Amino acid sequence: MKICITSQGDSLESQIDKKFGRCLYFIIADSETLEFEAIKNPNLDGMGGVGVQSGQLMSNKDVKAVLTGNVGPNAFQTLQAAKIDIITGISGTVKETIEKYKTGELKPAEKPSVDSNFGKK
Amino acid sequence: MxxxxxxxxxxxxxxxxxxxxxxxxxxxxxxxxxxxxxxxxxxxxxxxxxxxxxYISVPEIDKSKCDFCGKCSEVCAYKAIAALKTDVLIFKELCHGCGACEYFCPQKAIKEVNRNIGxxxxxxxxxxxxxxxxxxxxxxxxxxxxxxxxxxxxxxxxxxxxxxxxxxxxxxxxxxxxxxxxxxxxxxxxxxxxxxxxxxxxxxxxxxxxxxxxxxxxxxxxxxxxxxxxxxxxxxxxxxxxxxxxxxxxxxxxxxxxxxxxxxxxxxxxxxxxxxx
Amino acid sequence: MRELVIIxxxxxxxxxIITGAFASLAKNKVLADCDVDAADLHLILKPKIKEEQEFLSGTEAVINKDLCNECGLCRRLCRFDAISEDFLVNPIACEGCNFCAFACPQKAIAMQKNPKGKYFVSDTKFGHFAHAKLGIAQDNSGKLVSLVKKQANEIGQKLKSDWIIIDGSPGIGCPVIASMSGVNCALIVTEPTMSGLHDADRIIKTARHFNAPIKLIINKYDLNPVMSKKIEAYCKNNDISVLGKLAFDKTVVEAMVEGKTIIEYAPNSETSNKLREIWNKIDNEVI
CATH class of the missing domain: 3.40.50.300 (P-loop containing nucleotide triphosphate hydrolases)
Structure with missing residues (x-):
């Protein structure tokens, strides 16, 4: 299954980036084969609406779940409408996160984990 | 004066x-x-x-006419529209009411509605x-x-x-x-x-x-x-x-x-x- | 790290004045001036600028006269009355929506990014300081506020600061909302006048709307003790803690004229003692 992990670098060994909309990289990986694509976040310098845009990118990439630290309300609403599972509170490396996801111990969040503009800080 | x-x-x-x-x-x-x-x-x-x-005008989408082409999101300078594969979301508080999305929608699926701000x-x-x-x-x-x-x-x-x-x-x-x-x-x-x-x-x-x-x-x-x-x-x-x-x-x-x-x-x-x- | 905004x-x-006093009193903090279109905190912090960056935000339409055939479509479409009869764009009115550029049949309109101000990271004798200068007659001050806050937060995280102390701007709109985002405490400074109470009520409702925890100070309370009592009663009814009351004090203006915080200028004055008490409350109570 195609999942996305927000990351500080472009490899599976990179650390998770706790921000969703303004993360440095999106690692889009197949959870079975670990094949992946690292996308440099094109929305990083946006002044507003970044959560919306990053959410839309996930929809375009047909991602089924997003694993990250925090998700704000606009991104949350976008991901939810795109029927993408949102898993927050993640830490560690991208690879560890995928392994954990496969065991099924990570549960989707039901509401945004932070207020608007959190990622701007 | x-x-x-x-x-x-x-x-x-x-x-x-x-x-x-x-x-x-x-x-x-x-x-x-x-x-x-x-x-x-x-x-x-x-x-x-x-x-x-x-009021300021904000867009509203008629989903029965929308074919999810994504044009509205593309022309929105304020990133107030998320165009997904089977849905479109409008974030009204990001909208500046410029009217571009309504004008460019090929399906004429967008109409503007009033939002009261004061x-x-x-x-x-x-x-x-x-x-x-x-x-x-x-x-x-x-x-x-x-x-x-x-x-x-x-x-x-x-x-x-x-x-x-x-x-x-x-x-x-x-x-x-x-x-x-x-x-x-x-x-x-x-x-x-x-x-x-x-x-x-x-x-x-x-x-x-x-x-x-x-x-x-x-x-x-x-x-x-x-x-x-x-x-x-x-x-x-x-x-x-x-x-x-x-x-x-x-x-x-x-x-x-x-x-x-x-x-x-x-x-x-x-x-x-x-x-x- | 905790974040305090003074509004x-x-x-x-x-x-x-109060932000300046806290700059003297708080330990291990980063300071930020988010009143970017009428910034004054630098006059008492006397920053030495370490980093300076251009504030590039949004875009403005520019019409290429060689390509334009004056069909007038852009003028009809623009909701912000930014295009004149002779097809010149008024950069102050232009909201950067791109509508005209997308629609122009001659492709005669380009969107340009223009510097709209500068933002800085500085050293002061009280610690690091993030601040900005909005260009003359520029908009987008809410976005510049977010940038200043971001700078302050980055420094704070790097240095493991205890506090980020932010001087806010008047009003309840865009820059104020931007300065309030994610704070641990919004400290409201009011004065005992009918206008003061009326305006405090609106900023309190705004802070509550954005879930910012509120505390309040009454400044110059002795100018109208009856009105001060009214404000205290209002706070009691609305469950807001009044951290203290400061008396009208000409020494405050003298300190400002000398370019000093009131704590530096008159460390043992009644005002300074009171501010010390208030700061200790904030340091102990805000979580």
């Missing part, structure tokens, strides 16, 4: 000057453009005759006409309401505009196209610093102006020095007085508490009138 |  009352720094006495000048002249139109924190009505206590909501009220007190605007709590954009207030300017009357503090969008919107701007300041380092910023804005907008120094005996001489060096007229000075501060705190105009000020405000008006010629 | 609704109630 439009006379605006502005100040870079807050709390220097804009509202005090605006309402006393208005009351001293008598037959005027007073417009409160400080729509975030309007105060003129506290002193004027006008009888309000009408109240009208102010209101305008008009009223009177004797022969004084009053117009004020108020931004709803939690709304960010004051400019559309200020525009609405300014649309009510009566060209045949003397219009006095109470502007919001600062030197950015709201202040610019309020003072632009004035025949004269009274720049209120206090002779302190903060007052002077913010006044210089306002002077630069007014020069860029080509609005003629003069400086009114309030609480003129507190602080230092640097404001007077600056005005002399820059050839800016000082059109009035008001010294600090506890009874002026007290009247203000109770929501009373100076010219009621200290009637000798009526003449001084009429002189201020005459001075401005001379300068507009 | 007031009404201008001129003493935000910057």
């Amino acid at each position: 439009i006379i605006s009352i502005a100040s870079g720094k807050g709390g220097t006495g804009k509202t005090t000057i605006a309402i006393n000048l208005a009351l001293a002249i008598g037959k005027v139109h007073l417009l409160d453009c400080d729509v975030e924190e309007p105060n003129s009505h506290i002193f004027i206590k006008p009888q309000i005759n009408s109240k009208a909501p102010v 209101f305008i009220e008009t009223g009177e007190k004797g022969n004084l006409l009053f117009t004020g605007g108020k931004l709803n709590i939690g709304e960010a954009m004051a400019s559309p309401i200020i525009k609405e207030v300014k649309n009510r300017v009566k060209p045949e009357m003397i219009n006095i505009i109470d502007a919001p503090p600062g030197t950015s969008c709201s202040m610019i919107e309020s003072v632009s196209n004035s025949d004269f701007c009274v720049l209120v300041t206090e002779p302190t380092p903060f007052g002077l610093n913010d006044m210089i910023l306002s002077v630069e804005v007014l020069r860029k907008l080509n609005v003629p102006f003069g400086v009114l120094i309030n609480r003129s005996d507190l602080g230092d001489d640097k404001t007077v020095e600056y005005c002399e060096n820059e050839n800016i007229p000082i059109i009035m000075k008001i010294p600090f007085a506890k009874n002026i501060a007290k009247a203000y705190s109770q929501g009373k105009p100076i010219i009621e508490a200290l009637p000798e000020y009526r003449k001084k405000f009429i002189a201020l008006y005459e001075n401005i009138k001379e300068r507009i010629k | 007031s609704g009404k201008g001129g109630t003493g935000k910057t």
Whole structure:
């Protein structure tokens, strides 16, 4: 299954980036084969609406779940409408996160984990 | 005629000057453009005759017509639209109401609806006409309401505009196209610093102006020095007085508490009138 | 790390003076001036600028006269009345929506990014300081506020600071909302006047709307003790803690004229003692 992990670098060994909309990289990986694509976040310098845009990118990439630290309300609403599972509170490396996801111990969040503009800080 | 009352720094006495000048002249139109924190009505206590909501347009999507092509999201400069594969979401608080999405939608699936962001009220007190605007709590954009207030300017009357503090969008919107701007300041380092910023804005907008120094005996001489060096007229000075501060705190105009000020405000008006010629 | 913003609704109630005092009193903090269109805190912090960056935000339409055939479509479409009869764009009115550029049949309109100000990271004797200068007659001050906050937060995280102390701007709109986002405490400075109470009520409702925890100070309370009592009663009814009341004090203006915080200028004055007490409360109570 195609999942996305927000990351500080472009490899599976990179650390998770706790921000969703303004993360440095999106690692889009197949959870079975670990094949992946690292996308440099094109929305990083946006002044507003970044959560919306990053959410839309996930929809375009047909991602089924997003694993990250925090998700704000606009991104949350976008991901939810795109029927993408949102898993927050993640830490560690991208690879560890995928392994954990496969065991099924990570549960989707039901509401945004932070207020608007959190990622701007 | 439009006379605006502005100040870079807050709390220097804009509202005090605006309402006393208005009351001293008598037959005027007073417009409160400080729509975030309007105060003129506290002193004027006008009888309000009408109240009208102010809207901005935001898009609404008819999902039965939408084919999820994503054009709307592509043309939105404010990233207020998320176009997903089987859904479109609108984030109204990010929308600036430019209308591009509606215009470009190939399916004609977007229509614009009104979103209320505040209101305008008009009223009177004797022969004084009053117009004020108020931004709803939690709304960010004051400019559309200020525009609405300014649309009510009566060209045949003397219009006095109470502007919001600062030197950015709201202040610019309020003072632009004035025949004269009274720049209120206090002779302190903060007052002077913010006044210089306002002077630069007014020069860029080509609005003629003069400086009114309030609480003129507190602080230092640097404001007077600056005005002399820059050839800016000082059109009035008001010294600090506890009874002026007290009247203000109770929501009373100076010219009621200290009637000798009526003449001084009429002189201020005459001075401005001379300068507009 | 905790974040404190000092706001007031009404201008001129003493935000910057109080922020300056906290700069003297707080330990291990980063300071930020988010009143970007009438910034004054630098006058008492006297920053030495270490980093300076251009504030590039949004875009403005520019019409290429060689390509334009004056069909007038852009003028009809523009909601912000930014295009004149002779097809010049008023950069102050232009909201950067791109509508005209997308629609122009001649492709005669380009969107340009223009510098709209500068932002800085500085050293002061009280610690690091993030601040900005908005260009003359520029908008977008809310976005510049977010940038200044971001700078302050980055420094704070790097240095493991205890506090980020932010001087806010008057009003309840865009820049104020931006300065309030994610704070641990919004400290409201009010004065005992009818306008002060009216404006405090609106900023309190705004802060609550954005879930910012609120505390309040009454400045110059002795100018109208009756009104001060009213404000205290209002706070009691609305469950807001009043951290203290400061008396009208001409020493405050003297300190400002000297370019000093009140704590530096008159460390043993009644005002300074009171501010010390208030700061200790904030340091102990805000979580």
